[in-house]
Structure formats: C-alpha cells, structure tokens
Amino acid sequence: MKRACFRLVGCIPAVGLGTWGIGGGYWAPDRSRDAEWVDALRYAVERGISLIDTAEMYGGGHAEELVGLAIRGFPREELFLVSKVWPSHARYEDVLKSAERSAARLGTYIDLYLLHWPSDVPICETVRAFEALVDRGLIRFFGVSNFTLDQIKEAEACAKRYELAAVQNRYSLYYRRDEADVVPYALANGIMYMAYTPLEKGALARDRRLAEVGRRYGATATQIALAWYVKRGVVPIPKAEKRAHIDEIAGSLEVELREEDFLELARWSS
Template sequence: MRDMKRIGNDRVTSIGLGTWGIGGKEFPDYSHDREAIEALRYGIELGINLIDTAEFYGAGHSEELVGEAIKPFDRDELFIVSKIWPTHFGYDSAIKAAKASAKRLGTYIDLYLLHWPGDSFEKIKQTLHALEDLVDEGIIRYIGVSNFDLELLRRSQEVMRRYEIVVNQVKYSLMDRTPEETGLLEYMKKEGMTLMAYTPLEKGILARNKCLEEIGKKYGKTAAQVALNYLIWEDNVVAIPKAIRKEHVKENAGAMGWRLSKEDRERARLCV
C-alpha cells in the first residue's frame, strides 16, 4: 500500500520504520535482535521504504540491525535515515561519525540529520558544512536536522552553502501539536521541507484512545491508524512509529492509503 511523500527528489512512504530503543535501550542483552530484524524486513515487504535510525540508538547497534535487515532487498528502493549526536558536532568529527554510521549500516546514508541542536551554533555550522562535503563524497545524499525550532531552523538554512536542509525531524502527535502551534509546520510547508514526526503514537497512549477508536470504526481502522493518519494528512508530513512486533508494523502500515475527512480530523483533535 504505497502512500508517498517527497524528500528532496526522492519519494518515501508516509509511514516509516522507527528504531528508537531497538538494539539497545529496551533490550540491552540483544535478545530481541532477530525479532527486530524480522520486523524491519516485514515492514519493507509491506511496501514501507523509509527507515529511521541514529548512531545514538544502542550505541550504533540499531544501525547494525538496520544494515542486516536490508540485505535481502534492493538498496536503491529504500531510504535510510541516520543522525549524528551533538558530541560529534564539528567538521572533522562529523566526517568521522558519518563514515562510522555508513560502515555500520553497510551502505550510504540517504538522509543524515543533526540529532539535537547542541549548545553551540558555530558547531552546528561546522557540522552542516561537513555534511555538504559528505554529499559530494557520496557518503550521504541529503542533509537534515532534528529537534530544531523555527528560529534555529532558519539560522541553519542561512549558513548552507551548496545544498538545502530538506527535513526537520521533531516530536509531533495528536497529543503534542507544537509544530502546528509554533508555525513550524506551516513554515516548512512553504519551504518545501518535510516534517518527520517521531513519537507519533505517544508510546502507545493514542493507540488506546477510545475516542479515536470510535472515529476509526467509520473507516474500518484502529485508533493508532487514525492518530497516524491525522499526521500524514498534511502533504509534507511523514511519521516514523517504532514497532518490533509484526502485528504493530502491519497496523502502522494500515494508516496509509486513505485519509480522514476534514470533519473527522477536527474531531480527532478533540479526542486528546
């Protein structure tokens, strides 16, 4: 079920596969690695081509799991996102970090993000310039940021020399509509920039919302699917829920291929 959005000149599925907690935080003994790999492969088999990870997740082990998961598939059909942690900001350290991530993944990185702003704009500037050189080298293909507010996003755009910032990954859900309230979403829409929404189900809280469940009955969908569809209703928004169980991967994929009516979308806002 393909439901596509643009990132740069590429097309990605509106729902991606998030990996926060996979390969580290939740299962530090690696006992669920095989389950995680199978869940990622299942998502790809369902047609999802967007996979999000980071060097910080599992101290790089999440990237290794993504690299293992994608081996049976056509790499060019997939869109892999990773992120650099602020402790690696700076020109030389950013080059080193990106190449280490690419090595763990076993492939180039489609989109590389600054994971958090850090505490120095000068370091952000150096890192963005390093990423531009990494694009020229073929290590990464696109540049983005994560957790940047509107002012910092604008400042970051101004220091770019040859390439554009194409994505800002931020927390966005029916329970946390900060991107709408601050004007960030509207600004990004005007700039042709994609907003990548993380924690879109608020760690399962929205999946258990009875009000969303009622709205979903009209569409033959679950509360979680309504919550995700609320986000991807916007032309420039993709969501990256994390799931390690196949039934949840399938449920998340089922948020694509349809849209809430405008009236039901407004109703969904009142559910939280």
C-alpha cells in the same frame, strides 16, 4: 505504498519506522533479541514501510547494524534510510567520522543525515561537514532534529551549496507545539517534516475519540492517527517490533480520512 512528496527529497514512503530501543538503549547495545529485531525490520520493508529511521546513539550504533542486516537483498533505491549524529560529534571532523561509521554499520550510504539535537558547536561548522558528506556521496540530504524555527532558519542560512532538506521533531495529536510555526514553515518551503513519538508510546492507540472515528472506517485508533498525520503532510515514524503492529501501521495507508473527520481531529488535543 502511499508516498509523500517534498521539493527537496522527492517522493518517499508516507509512513516510516522508528528504531529507538531496537538494538539497545542510550549508547548501550543489547544483542539479546537481534534475530527478532531483524525479522521485524525485514517484515516492515516487505510490507512497504521502507523508510527506516535510526541513529548512532541507538544502542551505540547497534540499531544501525541491525538495520543493515535487515535490508540485505532489498533494492537499495527502494529504501530511504535516515540516521543521526549526536551533538557531541558535531565538530566538522567528528561529523565526517560519525557518518563514515554509520554508513559502515548500515552497509550503504545514508539518504538523510540529521543533527540529533542542537549543539554548542556553531551550526555552520556542522552544516559545512554535511555538505562535504553530500559531495562525497556518503549522504544524499541533511537536516536537523529537535530544533526550533529560529534554529532551523539559522541552519538554513549556513547552507551554501545544498539546502536543508528535513526536520525531525516530536509531534503528535497530543503534542502539537510545532503547529504554531515549524510545521507550517516546513510545509510552505518543501522541507520534509518527520514526526517522532507520533503514537505517544501507545497512548493514542487507547484514545476513545480516535477509536470512535475508526469505527466509521473499519480502522483502529492507531491507524486513524497515522492517517491524520499523512493527510496533514508530515511523515510519522512510529516504532514497532511485532508483525501485528507492523501490519497495523501498513494498514493505516489504506485509510483516506474525509475532510470533516480530519478537521474534527485537528480541533482537539489531550
């Protein structure tokens, strides 16, 4: 499995798996497809996609429960688990309680814990809780999600004993707002940048320009897009529920984009 290396979190799988919609929707659990979802998650880990992103909000915690079931039996040190605390739980004590519940559902500690969205709670209070969680061994690293550069810098300034290790924002070949500031800042400072919605809910899989590049490599449009993110230095977390799609994601790590193709894609947008 190809890995991406960052100053703070070290080396992790270069592509992860998102779980939004697995186990239910917005705070609403759905247990009708549990066996199918657990099978998909286990298969992803077997294929080397051992970075799994989830959140307490996904299915009201049920996504975390499914991840916990799926990872049983795999060496824990080979996994990188990401979860997120909802902004309404951003108060110090609430962060601690949310992390405890998430870790209990996962059945293990959390590698990376993120504030899901900016909150009305002073960010320094949330960061103070994150640092306490690191001290307790409940999480290894912390970061933020859906933050602007100014908000990221504010969160960094709050950290006293540890550093902000990651940011997770929406980013794709179609949605490149963060290229102006957040992506360059993260890469320059060794911060892990995670890209959610990297395939734009399937739109990139149907992009003719990506398909054309793919023909040069014997790869699909999806694989070319994912290979582009990896070469860009960001960690995409596409969602997949079927083995065929997981195979396609894993196959993207075998694609080594030539510089001219990387630059060609860097120049266009939707």
